[in-house]
Amino acid sequence: QKEVEQDPGPLSVPEGAIVSLNCTYSNSAFQYFMWYRQYSRKGPELLMYTYSSGNKEDGRFTAQVDKSSKYISLFIRDSQPSDSATYLCAMSIGASGSRLTFGEGTQLTVNP
Amino acid sequence: GAVVSQHPSWVICKSGTSVKIECRSLDFQATTMFWYRQFPKQSLMLMATSNEGSKATYEQGVEKDKFLINHASLTLSTLTVTSAHPEDSSFYICSARPGGDGYTFGSGTRLTVV
Numbered sequence: 436q437k438e439v440e441q442d443p444g445p446l447s448v449p450e451g452a453i454v455s456l457n458c459t460y461s462n463s464a465f466q467y468f469m470w471y472r473q474y475s476r477k478g479p480e481l482l483m484y485t486y487s488s489g490n491k492e493d494g495r496f497t498a499q500v501d502k503s504s505k506y507i508s509l510f511i512r513d514s515q516p517s518d519s520a521t522y523l524c525a526m527s528i529g530a531s532g533s534r535l536t537f538g539e540g541t542q543l544t545v546n547p
Numbered sequence: 548g549a550v551v552s553q554h555p556s557w558v559i560c561k562s563g564t565s566v567k568i569e570c571r572s573l574d575f576q577a578t579t580m581f582w583y584r585q586f587p588k589q590s591l592m593l594m595a596t597s598n599e600g601s602k603a604t605y606e607q608g609v610e611k612d613k614f615l616i617n618h619a620s621l622t623l624s625t626l627t628v629t630s631a632h633p634e635d636s637s638f639y640i641c642s643a644r645p646g647g648d649g650y651t652f653g654s655g656t657r658l659t660v661v
Contacts, residue, residue: 467649469649469650471649471652476638476655476657477654477655478551478553478640478652478653478654478655479591479640479652480652481648481649481650481651481652483649484648484649523590523591525649525650530644534581534593534596535581535591535593535642535650537590537591538590539589539590540589540590542588
């Protein structure tokens with residue numbers, strides 16, 4: 436069993452839709468949770484970072500963490516064609532110097 | 548925000564030659580840097596953890612003699628692919644953590660070995 440499971444998609448939605456991306460994990464030692472966006476042939480770009488259960492909002496993005504269920508989500512409101520990319524969840528046990536464990540990535544296409 | 552600069556962005560080399568990829572933290576010091584490899588439509592695979600002033604730690608299955616990592620300063624880590632072969636063709640990405648927030652990634656290097 437993989438430590439982090441993420442539905443690879445692909446996911447296709449119309450512009451303006453609410454997008455929900457999800458990851459589950461098996462290692463309860465994970466304490467830091469991140470969501471990255473990766474455009475084709477580019478390095479991942481950090482979207483959200485959180486280390487506590489609950490919701491964190493930044494513009495159109497909301498990250499949700501449920502440590503008791505070992506489940507994290509990223510919601511994208513009013514999705515735009517420019518949001519079309521691969522979204523990766525990532526998590527780590529410790530802070531700086533600690534390795535990241537990634538999900539497989541979900542490929543999202545937002546159609547105009 | 549914090550920036551990790553990675554060069555080159557793409558490189559084509561002949562089989563048997565070596566290629567060096569540089570990763571610099573521009574506005575912060577990085578005691579630790581991470582090197583990843585990514586195949587098309589797959590997630591990032593950690594290759595090694597680079598520590599300033601000491602030997603890198605390689606993941607299981609990664610050949611340390613083939614993928615040489617040097618982290619000589621707090622702002623520079625290099626990955627050298629030695630005696631490259633077509634199967635080494637991939638997307639290589641470095642990462643570091645500025646502190647207090649998530650990890651920052653370089654823009655990646657697309658290596659093609661012909």
